[in-house]
Amino acid sequence: MSLRLRLFCGIGVFVLFLFLIFSLSAVNQAVEMLEQKELETGQLLNDIIQTEMDAQVNVATVSALTLSNNRQVQQLFAQRDREGLLDLLLPSFRATNNNLAQLQFHLPDSTSFLRLHEPDRYGDSLADIRHTVNECNRTLTRVAGLEEGRSGYGFRVVVPMFWEGKHTGSLEVGTSFGATFLRHLANHVSGEYYVYRIPQVPSVVWEDFQKPGQLIATASLRADSWPLKHEILSRLARGETVFTQSEDNKHHLVLVPFFDYAGVVKGYYKVVMDRSLVTAGIFQMKKNLYTFSILGALVVGILVFIYLGRSLEPIKELVKAMQIVTTGDLNRQIKLKPRRDEIGQLTECFQLMVAKLREIVAALDDAREKQAGYLRDTVLALAAAVEARDVYTINHSQQVASIAKAIGTHMGMSRRQAEQLYFAGLLHDIGKIGIPDFILQKPGKLTELEFSEIQSHTEVGYKILEAAGDIFAPMAPMVKYHHEKWNGTGYPEGLRGEEIPLGAAILAVADAFDAMVSSRPYRNALTEEKALEEIVACSGSHFHPQVVDIFISHYKEIMKQSVAETTAGAIVNPAGPVGRQRQQYMPEMILRPFDYRVRYDGILQAVNDVVLVFSEEMKLIEWNHRAERLYGYTCEEFSRMSAGQLFSSVDSEELEKCMQAQKGIGVFRAKHRKKDGTVFPVEVTNVAFVEAGKKCWLNLVRELEPVLAGEDTA
Incomplete structure (x- = not known):
């Protein structure tokens, strides 16, 4: 073409x-x-509906107040003269029957004394069904609104009756709430009118055909063929007015809920208009x-x-040049004929654009290299913060990461995938930040509750990495599922077989092997031969069979590669506990500029411990919500605080000097002070880093139990 x-x-x-x-x-x-x-x-x-309903109540109110204030009516009712009341009121009631549906008197115990609309029915108790009557007789105040009686819904106004200062009962006036009322509404706006009870609202109506959710009244000759969805009924039940269309889009539906005297939704008007x-x-x-x-x-x-x-025609040449650029070849020289018109200007701009693209791509490559360095520093700092709390697990994450990376390489992973697996190995136990030391370092068997706490570290680690941003996204599932087993008996989700991500399956083998050949407070280390036998024995039950095969068949090469990787990035702990502080050192790279922050705020809020970040001047510059809850300070109060205000007066100067002198990561015990003045013992994991050219300190603070607080911290 x-x-x-x-x-x-x-x-x-x-x-x-x-x-x-x-x-x-x-x-x-x-x-x-x-x-x-x-x-x-x-x-x-x-x-209009609301106005007409109010008008009905007002009509009934005027009639009720007029009769209740009539001295002759008061006297006849006080004397319980039923015949006298009939002779006095029945003629006028029949004359206004179009406006008033009912008029009746009740005794103080809510027993019906006289119904003008049914003179022969009296003496029955309304206490169980007529709450407006009960409330009026109890509070001696007027009660007005919509209420359901034995013959259906109606607008009711109930007023107390008195004679010579003594309460004699109550008078009720009711107006229609049926088809007549709907036809009156239809005179204002044409349409098909229906009134329904809300489904699941209990009814006191005697007639069997009046079931909850069925039609109460209609002013239409047509059957209702416009059903409502459950969602709309739920909105009506919450008192919302709903405007919608029918399924065929040919009718507009107006749905107006109505409330009883107490403000409770009892049903709804349904008006259908043709469109x-x-x-x-x-x-x-x-x-x-x-x-x-x-x-x-x-x-x-x-x-x-x-x-x-x-x-x-000249555009063809420019198109060919563009096709060269779209292949990603920015180094190839593109020659275009010079022109003096707009196409020539476009050609010149295109050549300038290609030159700029070369510069941008080069800058992106440099930025990518820097970003990779900052990511490695961040990962090492987080991994070291976990291991700094337990001398028995020093370099465990580094060794697991190195072994896992070597296995992944032998399984054909790309360099990028192997690096992601390596970082996941460094962070596989980051979730243990939120687990108390007495559980992590317990020499004996864990209780069921303590083991459940340990199991939670996979979910916590996943949340921390997820909060850290997209750069950690490939590693988060590996951290979450590295304790899943091939037969589905692992945690946290009991994944089985190929459901387990390959990276997590590799971490499981590396983690188990390094744990078996390392000493723990509750057992001695196994020999490498015995550990390999255990790995093989658990192939196909606990571990991915293919991962085990690669690990066993290439064991020497894998271990040689992992030793080289571990030696390059190991965390050492030559000093052990010294005085009040247990010092642990990180590689000097942790002090490189920290200009590239990987969703730092998200990490702070995801960590289960209290997090405090101090500036070079020992001013508090960042914290998480847990810090506000522990110390009792508001966000505004925290923003004006320094380290000395949180430390107890005894420890303040010493701890500030200790933190400022530190070059990597340290763990020490101290005493902090809450807003109310309470001094309490804590264990602090202190991380030193540099951000924007200035030294900062990140504290992970854990409140100690009273028993631990009394131990000798020397």
Whole structure:
């Protein structure tokens, strides 16, 4: 296909796209106007319903107050003269029967005394079903609103009755809440009107056909064929007004919840309004606009095709040059004929762009190398912070990482994958930051609760790496699943077989082997021969069979490679405990500038311990939420504090000097002070690093148990 034809097709498609965008925009605006109009109509209907309900209550209120203040009515009721009340009130009640659905008197114990709408029914107790009557007789105040009675829902107003200062009972006036009320509403806005009870709301109605969730009343001759989804019913039950469309989009539904006198949702109005003419109009509008768009695009395309011609030939050369660049070859020299028109300017800009791209790629390569160095420093610091707490596990993570990397290399991993596996090995126990020392260093058998605490370190490590950002993402699953077993009996998720990531399976073998050949407080180290026998014995049950095969068959090469890796990056601990402080040293690389921060704030909040970061002037510059909870200070108060304000007066000067003199990682015990003045013992893992050219200290603080606090820290 020629360049001319390609440009024609491209421009034609673009023009067609513009016309379609215009058409869609016009249709959307029309639809939005319609939906806004429907929304306004629905809101108006909602206001009308609320107004009419209030009007019904007001009518009943006026009648109730008028009768309750009538001296003759008060006297006849106080004398319990039922016949006298009938003679006095029945004629006027029948005359207003269209407005008042019921009028009755109740005794103080909520027993029905007289029903003007059913004179022959009296003497029955309403205490179990008519809560408005109970509340009025109890509080001697007016109670008004919607309530369900034995004959259905109605607008009720109940007022207390008195005679010569003595409470004689209550008077109730009710108005209709049925089809008559709905037909009255339909006079304002046309539509199909239904009233439903909310499903699962208990009912006191006597009739069997009035089940919860069924129709209460309707002003429509049509059966309700517009079902509602459970989600909408849930919103109605929460008291929300809902505007929606039917499934066929031909009807607009207005759903208004109604509340009883106590403010509890009891049901909802359902008003269905026809919108079929509107949807048909929108369909025709779309059809016309799309047709216009296609025809307009064709006309414009033909005009563009006429003016293209030979004038675009020079672009072919530029396209060929661009194709060379898109292959990633920025070193190849691109020669283009010089021109003095716009295409010549484009050619010159393109050549400048290629030169800039060469510079950017070179700068990115340098930045990538620096980023890799900063990442390694961060990983080493985090790994050392874990191992600094236990002299028995010094260099364990380094050895596991080196063995795992060697295994991965022999299994055909790329250099990048092997490096990621190495870093995962360094961090595989980072989750133990949040586990107390008395569990980590316990010489005897762990309790079930203590073992559960140990198991949690895989999840904690995963969360810390996840919070650290995308750069740690490939390592997080390896750390999380390195205690899974091939037969599915491991933790934290009981993965089985190939479900376990390969990196995690390699870490499992490396971790187990190094643990077996290392001494622990609760056992002596095994020989390498015995450890290898255990690894082979557990192949296919605990360990990935292929990983075990590679490890055993290439054992000498793997160990030789791992020893070289471990020697290059080992953490040494020549001093052991000295005085109040147990000093441990990191390689000097930890003090390199820390300009590249890997989601530092995320790491702080993910660590289970209290984290405090001090500046070179010993000012508190960063902390996590756990620090605020432990010390009792607010975020604003912490921002103005120094190290001396957190240390006890006895330890303050000594500890500041200790921290400032430190060049790597140290673990020591001290006493800190809370906001309320309480002094309490802590163990601090102190990490020295340099950020933006200034030395800083990161403290991981763990509050000691009273028994541990009393031990000799020397």
